[in-house]
Amino acid sequence: MKTKGKPVWGLLGPYTLWAAVFIVVPLIFVAYYAFTDNSFSFTFDNLLRFFNDRSQVGDTEVRTYMLIFWRSLKLAVISTVICFVLGYPLAYIMSRASDRNQKIMMTLIMIPMWMNFLIRTYAWMTILQDTGLLNGFLTRIGLEKIHIIGTEGAVVIGMVYDYLPYMVLPIYSVMAKLDVRLIEAARDLGCNNFGVLRRVIFPLSMPGVLSGINMVLIPSVSTFYISQKLGNGKFFLIGDAIEGQYVANNLHFAAAMAFILMIILIAMMALIKKFTNDMAYGGEEV
Amino acid sequence: MKKIIELKNISKSFDGEKVLDNISLDIYDNEFLTLLGPSGCGKTTTLRIIGGFEQPDEGDVLFMGERINDVPAHKRNVNTVFQRYALFPHLDVYENVAFSLRERKVAKDEVDRQVTEMLSLVMLSNFAHRKVTSLSGGQQQRVAIARALIARPKVLLLDEPLGALDLKLRKDMQQELKKIQKATGITFIFVTHDQEEALTMSDTVVVMSDGRIQQIGTPTDVYNEPQNAFVADFIGESNIVDGIMLEDFKVKFSGHTFECVDKGFERGEAVDVVVRPEDVDIVREEDGMLRGVVTSVTFMGVHYEIIVDIGGFKWMIQTTDFVDVDEHIGLSIEPDAIQIMKKSEYSGMFGDYSTYSDEAEELSEIELGELEEFESAGVDDED
Numbered sequence: 001m002k003t004k005g006k007p008v009w010g011l012l013g014p015y016t017l018w019a020a021v022f023i024v025v026p027l028i029f030v031a032y033y034a035f036t037d038n039s040f041s042f043t044f045d046n047l048l049r050f051f052n053d054r055s056q057v058g059d060t061e062v063r064t065y066m067l068i069f070w071r072s073l074k075l076a077v078i079s080t081v082i083c084f085v086l087g088y089p090l091a092y093i094m095s096r097a098s099d100r101n102q103k104i105m106m107t108l109i110m111i112p113m114w115m116n117f118l119i120r121t122y123a124w125m126t127i128l129q130d131t132g133l134l135n136g137f138l139t140r141i142g143l144e145k146i147h148i149i150g151t152e153g154a155v156v157i158g159m160v161y162d163y164l165p166y167m168v169l170p171i172y173s174v175m176a177k178l179d180v181r182l183i184e185a186a187r188d189l190g191c192n193n194f195g196v197l198r199r200v201i202f203p204l205s206m207p208g209v210l211s212g213i214n215m216v217l218i219p220s221v222s223t224f225y226i227s228q229k230l231g232n233g234k235f236f237l238i239g240d241a242i243e244g245q246y247v248a249n250n251l252h253f254a255a256a257m258a259f260i261l262m263i264i265l266i267a268m269m270a271l272i273k274k275f276t277n278d279m280a281y282g283g284e285e286v
Numbered sequence: 287m288k289k290i291i292e293l294k295n296i297s298k299s300f301d302g303e304k305v306l307d308n309i310s311l312d313i314y315d316n317e318f319l320t321l322l323g324p325s326g327c328g329k330t331t332t333l334r335i336i337g338g339f340e341q342p343d344e345g346d347v348l349f350m351g352e353r354i355n356d357v358p359a360h361k362r363n364v365n366t367v368f369q370r371y372a373l374f375p376h377l378d379v380y381e382n383v384a385f386s387l388r389e390r391k392v393a394k395d396e397v398d399r400q401v402t403e404m405l406s407l408v409m410l411s412n413f414a415h416r417k418v419t420s421l422s423g424g425q426q427q428r429v430a431i432a433r434a435l436i437a438r439p440k441v442l443l444l445d446e447p448l449g450a451l452d453l454k455l456r457k458d459m460q461q462e463l464k465k466i467q468k469a470t471g472i473t474f475i476f477v478t479h480d481q482e483e484a485l486t487m488s489d490t491v492v493v494m495s496d497g498r499i500q501q502i503g504t505p506t507d508v509y510n511e512p513q514n515a516f517v518a519d520f521i522g523e524s525n526i527v528d529g530i531m532l533e534d535f536k537v538k539f540s541g542h543t544f545e546c547v548d549k550g551f552e553r554g555e556a557v558d559v560v561v562r563p564e565d566v567d568i569v570r571e572e573d574g575m576l577r578g579v580v581t582s583v584t585f586m587g588v589h590y591e592i593i594v595d596i597g598g599f600k601w602m603i604q605t606t607d608f609v610d611v612d613e614h615i616g617l618s619i620e621p622d623a624i625q626i627m628k629k630s631e632y633s634g635m636f637g638d639y640s641t642y643s644d645e646a647e648e649l650s651e652i653e654l655g656e657l658e659e660f661e662s663a664g665v666d667d668e669d
Contacts (some may be wrong), residue, residue: 128325181372186364187359189386189437194362199389240574 029249033255046256065241071263072238075152075227076220079159081165082208083216087167091208092201094168095175102176102222113191117162121229123150124158128230150232151218166215169269174208175201212278217272218265287314289351290440291336292472296345297514298331305331306342307497311354313441313475318467322477323494324520329477331371332494333443336475338362350440365434366443369452371426373418379405379429380414386437404432407466424455431466446533460487465536483519484566485509493517495632514627519559525566526637527603529559529626538628540596542575548626558627560637563591563604565623574616582607593639600640 018256028137039042053064094105112120127133135145148154178201186200224239236244247253291313298306300304306328306665313319322328334340335347338359345354349549353360365386373382381388381403387397405411408428413421418429427447444463449454464487467474478484484491493500493508493516501513512518513524529539534549539559551557571577589604594615601617609615 015382134349166622179372181370182374183367184359185366185368185372185374186385187339188337188368190360190389191434192358198384200374204374 015049020179030255030258033258035256037252045250047056048254050257050260058251061237065238068236068241069261071235072221075155075159075235075237076217076223078091078165079156079220081218082156082160083167084212087212088171088205091171091175091205092197092225094172095178106172112161113165118225120162121158121226124154124161125229127153128157142281149230150234152231152235154230155227155235155237158180158225158230159220162226163216163220166219167212170211170215171205171208174205178204206240206276212275212277213272214269217268222261287316289313290315290317291475292346292351293332293335293350294346296335296342297333298328298340298343305497306335306370309345309497309499309632311499311502313473313493315473315487316471318464318474318476319486319490319492320478320484320488321492321494322478322481322520323500324479328492328497329479329494330445333366333445333475336441337364337366337443345420355573364441364443365439366445367427367430367434367447369445369447371430371447372577373429373433375381375417375419375425378415378417379410379421382418382429383432391444400436404436407434407435407469423451424459427451431463435466435655437470437471439472441464441475442467444474444476446477446479448478448480456483462626463487463647474542475562485521491521493520502590510623512560512627514630514632515558515560515634515636516630516632518558518625518627519632523563523604525561525563525639527561527599528634529557529558531555531557533628535621537624540576540599541602544575544624546624546626547622548624551626551628556629556635560625560627561564561601561603561619561623564589565619566601566603566605567603567618567620568603568607569610569616569618571614571616574618576617578609578615578617580613580615583609583611598649600638602639 006049035042035044036044037045050065051063054061055064056062057067090105094102097105129135130145130149132149134148138145148157182200183196183203186196191199199284222239222242224237224243227233227235227237227240229237238257242254242257244250245257287661289312289583291311292308293311293313296306296309297304301602309328309332321332323329326639331340335342338354338361339355339447341355347355349357349362349364353654374385377385381402384397387400389560390452392400401414402411405414408431409433410425413425418426421429430447447643448459451459462477463474476484476487489503490502491508492502501508501517503511508517511520512521512524518524519657527539529537531537531548531551531554532543534551534555535546537544537546537548537557575594578594578601580592581595581600582593584591586604589606590608592605593602594601594603594617596617603617628661
C-alpha cells in the first residue's frame with residue numbers, strides 16, 4: 001500500500017490544494033469570524049445574538065432571527081416536498097421511456113439550467129406580477145386576477161422552478177440503472193404496477209431521493225435572491241439576513257449566522273440519511 | 287396425463303426479426319421439461335411468453351385449457367427463477383423468500399411457518415437474516431428457487447438457472463433441482479444450452495433452433511433417434527454422412543451397404559446417416575466394413591477420442607483400445623447403431639470432423655459463453 005500511495009497522492013495533490021484554499025480555509029474564516037468580535041477577541045455574543053435578538057411584529061415580540069430561520073426552513077421544506085412530488089414521477093416516467101424520449105426529456109429539463117438563475121427569477125417576476133403574463137392570461141379567459149407576487153407562494157414557485165432539476169436528475173440516474181429483472185421478478189411474484197413501485201422501485205431509488213433532497217433542501221434554505229425578487233422583499237429569509245449583515249459590513253454576525261445555518265444543515269442531512277437508510281434497507285414491513 | 291400449458295402456433299418477432307416461428311408445444315402436469323438449444327434459438331423467449339413477460343405476435347397460450355395471452359405476469363399461476371437470480375438487494379434472505387406472501391397479505395405466523403419450511407427445503411435455514419448480496423452464487427440460486435416455489439405455482443420456469451455456477455456446484459444443483467421437482471410435483475420448464483444438463487434432468491427435452499422446435503422427446507429418444515442433423519449434432523457427438531436407402535433395413539454409405547433397423551423410406555431416397563462415436567467398433571483392417579487411417583488420437587480419461595479418415599471424410603470414434611496415429615484400421619457398425627434421418631435444411635452442415643480439434647471446440651465454447659454473458663447483461667435481449 002505504501003508504494004502504491006505515492007502516485008495516488010500525486011494525483012490528489014492539486015485537488016487537495018484546491019479544496020484547502022477554496023473550501024477549508026474559507027470555512028475556518030467563517031468559524032473564526034463567528035467566534036470573535038470586532039477587535040477579534042473571542043466571544044459567543046454573535047452566536048447568542050442569533051438566538052436572542054428580539055423585535056416587535058404587530059403586537060407580539062418575536063425572536064427576530066429565529067423567526068427568519070423558521071420561515072426559511074418552512075419554505076425550503078415546502079419547496080423540497082413539492083420538488084419531490086413533481087420530480088419523482090417525472091424521473092420514473094423518464095427512466096421507463098424509450099432511449100430517444102429519455103434524451104428529449106433530459107434536454108427539456110436541462111435547457112432552463114443553461115440560463116442564469118437571476119434571469120430565470122426575473123422571468124418569473126414578469127409572469128407573476130399583478131400586471132404580468134399570468135394575470136393577463138386569466139383576464140383574457142374571463143377569470144379574476146390573482147395577487148401572487150410578494151407572497152410565500154411566489155417564493156415557493158421560484159424555488160421549485162429553480163431546483164426541480166436537482167431533484168429529478170439524481171433520482172432518474174438511480175432508476176435508469178435499476179435492473180429490469182428485479183421489476184420482472186416482483187411482477188412474477190404477484191405485484192401489480194403499484195406494488196412494484198412501492199416494494200421494489202421506491203426502496204431501491206432511495207439513494208437518488210436522498211441526494212435529490214440534499215441538493216434541493218440546502219440551496220433552498222440558504223437562498224436569498226428569489227425571496228427578494230418574488231417576495232418583494234417582504235419575506236426576509238435567512239440567506240437575505242446573512243447577505244444583509246454582510247453588506248452592512250457586519251461580518252462577525254454574518255459569519256455567526258452562516259456557521260449556525262451550516263451546523264443545522266449538517267444535522268438535518270445526517271437525520272435524513274438515517275431515515276432514508278432505514279426505509280431502504282431492512283425497514284420493510286417488519 | 288393432464289395438459290397444463292399448451293402453446294399453439296406461437297410466432298414472435300423483435301424488430302422485424304423472427305425469433306419464434308410457429309411453435310406448438312404441450313406441457314404436462316408434473317413434468318420436467320427442458321427447452322434446449324444454442325443461444326438465439328428462441329428458448330428464453332418461449333419461457334418469457336409462458337411467464338407473461340412477452341406477448342406472442344400470433345398464436346395462443348393456454349393454461350389448463352384457458353387462453354391466457356392477455357393475463358399479466360402477476361396474475362399467472364406461474365413463477366420464474368431468473369437468470370442471475372434477480373434477488374432484491376434491499377431485502378434479506380427471509381424477506382426475499384417471503385415476498386409473494388407479503389403481497390398476498392398472509393398472516394405473520396403463517397409467513398414465518400412457510401418461509402422456515404422453504405428455507406429448510408433449500409438448506410438455507412441458518413441464512414434467514416443474511417443480506418442476499420453476501421451469499422455465494424449457489425446460495426443465491428437457492429434463495430431464488432425458494433422465493434419462486436413459496437408462491438406455490440403450478441409451473442416453475444427456470445431460465446438457465448445454473449449458468450453462473452461452477453461445474454461441481456452445477457452438478458449438485460442438478461440433482462437437487464430434480465429432487466425438489468419430484469418432492470413438490472410442480473411442473474418445471476427449464477431453459478438451457480447445455481445438452482448434458484438437459485439429458486440428465488429432464489423427462490422431456492425440446493430441442494430448438496432458429497425459432498423452431500426440431501424435436502420433442504425423452505432424453506433417450508433425442509439422443510438415440512435424432513430427427514435431423516441439427517439434433518444429432520447438438521446432442522452429443524455424431525458422425526453424419528450422406529447415405530442412400532436401398533430398401534427397408536438396408537442403407538448404403540461410405541461405399542458399403544449396411545443393415546439397419548429403419549424402414550419407411552423411398553427406395554433410393556437420399557438420407558442423412560448418424561453413427562455415434564461410441565457405437566463404432568475397431569477391428570482389423572481386413573475385417574472392417576469400412577477402412578481408414580487414424581489421423582489423431584486424444585486421451586480423454588475414460589476413453590480415447592480418435593479421428594479416422596475414411597475416403598476423405600473424417601469420423602470421430604471413441605474407444606478404450608489404444609491405436610496409433612497413421613495406423614490403418616477397420617471399422618464395424620452394428621445395425622442398431624445406425625440412425626437414418628430424412629434430409630433437412632441442416633443436412634451437410636454438421637457431423638464432419640475434418641476441421642475438428644479440441645482447441646477449436648474449446649474456443650468456440652468460450653466465445654459462446656461470452657456472447658451469452660453479454661446478452662444476458664443487456665436489457666431487451668430476446669435470448
